[in-house]
Amino acid sequence: MAAGVGGRPPGPDSSLEPYVQTRIFKIIVIGDSNVGKTCLTFRFCGGTFPGQTEATIGVDFREKTVEIEGERIKVQVWDTAGQERFRKSMVEHYYRNVHAVVFVYDVTKMSSFTNLKTWIEECNGHSVSPTVPRVLVGNKCDLKDLIQVPSSMALKFADAHNMLLFETSAKDPKESQNVDAIFMCLACRLKAQRSLPCRDLEGWSGQARRLEPAHTTSSKTSCPC
């Protein structure tokens, strides 16, 4: 039998399909300990609220493949540690080649909101480009009677820092679309920006500890923006 085009032997149809690389967007989630970073990332990537969490040590990776306007995109979420002692050796890794940043505070704890200034300073101190999209998330909105941070105050802060504000709850299942919207909004913005290079965790040498198995799920979601 004659060889195929270019000397390749004829094979199944799939071998002739062009190889499409999935783009990976690295999104880091930053904020005080206990604000609910792990629960928010769990809700987005796994679709549930974890029954129990421990303080994150180093970083936990979660990911979710989404489809935006026909393109499959892997959203790689870095759930960072809020406690200084669990993050200090990792900070450089958090910010390296980051594509987007999610700042989280707890609506029932004013100190987690006032500390945002410090988190933003840390981010700026790591030369994160102003073109890297940032959003602000007020979590634990289900605790209505305990709210300390008024929406108007959070909105003013978000505006001043050129961020979108999401007030939501990782715990309340009715809010799960709103949690998805945080990450989808960023993924849409990133897709619309200049082409980003494909890359994975190659070269990773950090001392990450994974508390839970990484959640890899897939969803076809329309752009919320």
Ligand SMILES: Nc1nc2c(ncn2[C@@H]2O[C@H](COP(=O)(O)OP(=O)(O)OP(=O)(O)O)[C@@H](O)[C@H]2O)c(=O)[nH]1
């Ligand atoms: N009521 C309520 N509790 C929440 C919500 N999100 C998280 N929690 C609780 O808040 C506590 C801390 O949540 P985590 O997600 O572990 O907090 P974290 O920001 O990851 O903390 P570190 O890993 O130490 O930085 C846990 O007891 C959660 O159950 C929420 O939306 N509503």
Ligand SMILES: [Mg+2]
């Ligand atoms: Mg955590």
